[in-house]
Amino acid sequence: MRYSQILIPTLKEVPAEAEIVSHQLMLRAGFIKQLTAGIYTYLPYGLAAIRRVENIVREEMNRAGAQELLMPMVQPADLWQESGRYTKYGPELLRFKDRHERESCLGPTHEEVITDIARKEIHSYRDLPVNLYQIQTKFRDEIRPRFGLMRGREFIMKDAYSFDVSDEAAETSYRKMYVAYNRIFTRCGLEFRCVEADSGTIGGSFSHEFMVLAETGEDTIAVCNDCSWAANIEKAEVKPFETGENEEIRDMVKVETPGKRKVETVCKFLSIAPARLVKTLVYIADGEPVALLLRGDREAEEVKVKNHLGVADLRLADDTEIFEATGVPSGFLGPVGITIRVLADREVTRMVNFTVGANEKNFHLQQANFGRDFSVEEVGDFRRLTEADPCPSCGSSIRLVEGIEVGHIFKLGTNYSESMRAYYQDADGNELPLVMGCYGIGVSRVVAAAIEQNHDASGIIFPLPLAPYQAAVVNLDLKDREVSEAAEEIYTELTEAGFDAFIDDRDVRPGVKFKDADLLGFPYRITVGKRFKENGQVEIRRRKTGETEDVAIGEVIAYITRRLEDERVA
RNA sequence: CGGGGCGUAGCGCAGUCUGGUUAGCGCGCCUGCCUUGGGAGCAGGAGGUCGGAGGUUCGAAUCCUCUCGCCCCGACCA
Numbered sequence: 001m002r003y004s005q006i007l008i009p010t011l012k013e014v015p016a017e018a019e020i021v022s023h024q025l026m027l028r029a030g031f032i033k034q035l036t037a038g039i040y041t042y043l044p045y046g047l048a049a050i051r052r053v054e055n056i057v058r059e060e061m062n063r064a065g066a067q068e069l070l071m072p073m074v075q076p077a078d079l080w081q082e083s084g085r086y087t088k089y090g091p092e093l094l095r096f097k098d099r100h101e102r103e104s105c106l107g108p109t110h111e112e113v114i115t116d117i118a119r120k121e122i123h124s125y126r127d128l129p130v131n132l133y134q135i136q137t138k139f140r141d142e143i144r145p146r147f148g149l150m151r152g153r154e155f156i157m158k159d160a161y162s163f164d165v166s167d168e169a170a171e172t173s174y175r176k177m178y179v180a181y182n183r184i185f186t187r188c189g190l191e192f193r194c195v196e197a198d199s200g201t202i203g204g205s206f207s208h209e210f211m212v213l214a215e216t217g218e219d220t221i222a223v224c225n226d227c228s229w230a231a232n233i234e235k236a237e238v239k240p241f242e243t244g245e246n247e248e249i250r251d252m253v254k255v256e257t258p259g260k261r262k263v264e265t266v267c268k269f270l271s272i273a274p275a276r277l278v279k280t281l282v283y284i285a286d287g288e289p290v291a292l293l294l295r296g297d298r299e300a301e302e303v304k305v306k307n308h309l310g311v312a313d314l315r316l317a318d319d320t321e322i323f324e325a326t327g328v329p330s331g332f333l334g335p336v337g338i339t340i341r342v343l344a345d346r347e348v349t350r351m352v353n354f355t356v357g358a359n360e361k362n363f364h365l366q367q368a369n370f371g372r373d374f375s376v377e378e379v380g381d382f383r384r385l386t387e388a389d390p391c392p393s394c395g396s397s398i399r400l401v402e403g404i405e406v407g408h409i410f411k412l413g414t415n416y417s418e419s420m421r422a423y424y425q426d427a428d429g430n431e432l433p434l435v436m437g438c439y440g441i442g443v444s445r446v447v448a449a450a451i452e453q454n455h456d457a458s459g460i461i462f463p464l465p466l467a468p469y470q471a472a473v474v475n476l477d478l479k480d481r482e483v484s485e486a487a488e489e490i491y492t493e494l495t496e497a498g499f500d501a502f503i504d505d506r507d508v509r510p511g512v513k514f515k516d517a518d519l520l521g522f523p524y525r526i527t528v529g530k531r532f533k534e535n536g537q538v539e540i541r542r543r544k545t546g547e548t549e550d551v552a553i554g555e556v557i558a559y560i561t562r563r564l565e566d567e568r569v570a
Numbered sequence: 571c572g573g574g575g576c577g578u579a580g581c582g583c584a585g586u587c588u589g590g591u592u593a594g595c596g597c598g599c600c601u602g603c604c605u606u607g608g609g610a611g612c613a614g615g616a617g618g619u620c621g622g623a624g625g626u627u628c629g630a631a632u633c634c635u636c637u638c639g640c641c642c643c644g645a646c647c648a
Contacts, residue, residue: 012597012609013582017641037640092646109648143571143646157648209648218647315645408648442648476607511608518608529607539607 001469003504003516008045009033010516020216022451023148025460029519031447038145038153045520046447048468050156053446054135056187056465057158064180066131066160071113073137077103079112083419088312094141106139111416111438114161118434119422125165128424128434129173133160135443147216149448150404156444162437165426167413170435174411177439181210181407184441189463190406190450195221196231197408198303207410210441211403212449221403222385229393233400234303236385239392240346247352250367252336257364261331263296266364270355273297277355278348278368280333282322282340286311289325293335293344293376294383295351301384305343308380332357335374336365344376345383404449405442412436460521461544464567469502471560472522474514476529478507486553487528490538493557499564518543523567524560 008030017034018024026032031046042050058068077095080086086093086105094106107113114132122130135158145153162173178194185192190212197209209232211221220233231237260266267274277296282289283305290309294300306314322330325340334357335342348354353367368374391398417423417433426432447466454461464470471494475487487503494501502522504513510529517525527539537550540559551559 009580011581015581016576016583019642034640090646138648140647144642144644146642151647155648159648313645405648440648445648474607479606509606509608509610511606511610514608516609527607531607 001500001502003502003506006044008043008516008520010519018148020147020150020452021455022150022216022448025451025455025519026148026448029460029521032149034148038142038151040149040152040154042444045468049447049462049466050444052466052468053188053443054156054158057135057184057441057443060180060184060187061133061158061160063183064131064176066133066162066180068134069132070134070136071107071110071117073107073139075105075107075113077105079116079420080105083112083115083416085112092140092142094139108138108140109438109440110134110136110159111161111412111436112420115416115420115422115434115436118161118163118417119420122163122422122434123424125424125426129162129164129169131160131162131173131176133158133439147448149444150452151218152444155442158441158443160439162439163417163422163434164437165424165432165435167435170411170413170437174409174437177409177437178208181409181439181441185210185212185406185446187465188446188450189454189465190446191453192406193221193223193230193401193403195223195403196235198232198235198307207408209405210407210409212406212446212453213401214404214449214452215402216452217402217404219403219405220400222398222400224391224394224396224398226396227391227394229391229398233385234301237392238347238381238383238385238389239395240350240381249369249372250353252365252367252369252373254358254363254365256362257332258362260362260364261329266355267296270364270366272355276351276353278335278351280335280338280357282317282325282330282333283314284317284321285309285314287313289317289321289340291326291333291335291338291340291342292382293342293348295345295347298345298347299384300382304380304382308343308378308382326359328357328359329361332359332361332363334359334365334368335376336368337374341378342376343378343380343382346379346381347383349376349379404445404452406446406449407439407441409439410437412438455521458515459519462521462523464523464564467500467521467523469500469522470564471499471524471526472502472504472517472520474504474510474517474525474527474529476510476513476527478505480533483528483530483532486532486538490526490528490553490556494560497557497561499560524563526556526560 010030011028014024015027018027030043032040034040077086093108096104098104137154138157139154142153145151164170164173192210192212195209197207222233222236223230260269263274263279274296278293279296281292302314319330337359349370352369355364355366356368358365387400414433422434423431450466451460473487473491475484477483491501491503523543525541532538537552539548540551541548
């Protein structure tokens with residue numbers, strides 16, 4: 001590709017709207033142009049990077065035995081009504097009517113459409129297993145799009161759907177995708193972790209997320225320092241540990257705590273550690289109030305609570321709602337004599353002589369004890385894991401890191417096949433629901449994540465597999481015939497040797513070319529200038545390290561070939 | 571949707587509080603000269619209904635009302 005022929009509108013200055021590095025660099029390097037909130041045009045260079053990811057994804061999906069197809073973006077509402085998601089999905093699903101007043105929507109995902117295909121075309125166990133995938137633009141009317149391609153409303157996604165005869169067979173399909181995903185992200189040259197994940201609204205029994213490690217990640221993941229365990233913090237189990245508390249149980253006493261409502265102020269007032277207090281949080285779960293007992297210094301993990309309750313919506317109650325539900329002003333709630341449904345984090349059940357709200361304004365209870373003073377039916381793991389907690393798998397220490405979710409695989413089971421009646425016949429003639437799995441990769445997000453993870457002050461440092469062009473020839477003097485011919489020759493030879501080569505043939509000053517080359521992140525830069533006239537050598541510079549080497553013009557192809565091979569192995 | 575911020579040339583901004591000449595600056599863009607191994611210099615030039623509508627005023631980018639859009643913090647997700 002010639003710079004003179006491709007539209008890459010680079011920017012010297014950082015556009016004001018961009019907050020995170022990948023967004024800034026994508027704008028500066030002319031990858032994308034925003035049309036409206038969360039919706040972007042992919043300009044030629046940005047699209048080229050996206051194609052790189054797509055090709056890797058395609059190759060690995062095909063290798064794993066999946067078949068590519070392409071489903072419609074506009075979908076009839078009936079399908080979504082059948083699966084029950086038309087009402088459940090919420091405002092993220094963009095709905096509209098066509099000219100015939102038919103209810104329609106833009107596909108945020110394609111379980112309904114694929115299940116419709118399956119029920120029409122797959123009838124026998126002989127047809128199974130099947131895994132179908134597509135790479136397509138999705139539309140989700142996000143509450144708040146942000147960070148450029150990281151969370152757009154329109155984005156490119158690879159989604160795959162597997163169909164199997166049984167749970168065990170579905171697990172085999174799942175495992176194949178698990179392997180394929182590991183290969184994909186490894187091939188992309190990304191540092192990532194596969195973690196246990198919450199399956200969220202798509203539903204299903206278990207799932208894994210693939211997280212690119214980057215400080216700007218929107219998710220927190222817990223990683224074991226010794227074993228291979230890793231999980232999304234939302235899902236990460238807090239292992240019950242032996243407290244060894246053998247403190248003598250004492251009588252409960254009621255104490256006055258005028259105006260002391262927050263854990264911190266109550267503890268200070270009573271001179272106790274927050275770990276000796278049990279706080280009572282009130283949530284509104286699908287409209288119903290629920291109390292949660294948690295040690296004073298702990299944080300609730302709402303996803304765990306949500307899953308336990310099996311509700312779609314969970315949020316903290318406000319002061320008014322708390323009073324309406326319990327008759328107690330917030331800050332003085334406690335488990336003793338409470339009237340609403342109560343959940344307790346299992347840590348709480350091991351505590352003795354702790355402090356709780358007295359369910360009476362300006363009073364708390366001290367030396368309260370589980371079993372004697374109150375009891376709770378529902379005990380579970382409801383708190384957020386901390387770095388001080390042990391690995392739930394091996395007991396060793398863990399750490400928390402930020403990650404960008406680039407892939408998510410789910411074992412769906414028969415939710416969709418049953419609600420949409422996608423059945424097959426087994427060898428004995430029984431009608432059985434197809435067992436499904438679904439597997440997503442945020443293709444456009446992968447590019448953003450790659451940049452987030454690979455950049456420096458000068459610009460992007462493309463991992464070799466994702467770079468639109470592996471090497472850029474920089475012609476420093478268009479007017480010098482000797483230099484220009486040499487540059488053109490190298491460019492032609494690289495192209496003929498099968499490389500995706502780039503040549504900066506613009507009539508601009510050297511500094512401009514160097515700055516743009518750095519910004520655009522070509523892995524290798526081959527500079528042809530006056531040094532060539534002096535001694536027939538060109539400079540080859542590696543973007544990642546900045547190391548340079550002078551190479552005779554006849555050696556360039558061999559040199560580049562060797563370097564790219566080395567990197568591929570490394 | 572709740573909370574905050576911003577809309578002035580392609581990009582980054584000043585001017586708005588305290589109304590008053592032809593609305594500025596840097597970068598980018600066009601022309602010419604010059605220059606050519608890290609975003610050069612000089613000269614000339616194009617480009618604005620100051621987001622939009624209404625109002626107040628002799629006079630509005632500036633004050634008032636309404637409206638549209640974008641960004642940031644929270645609930646959602648590849």
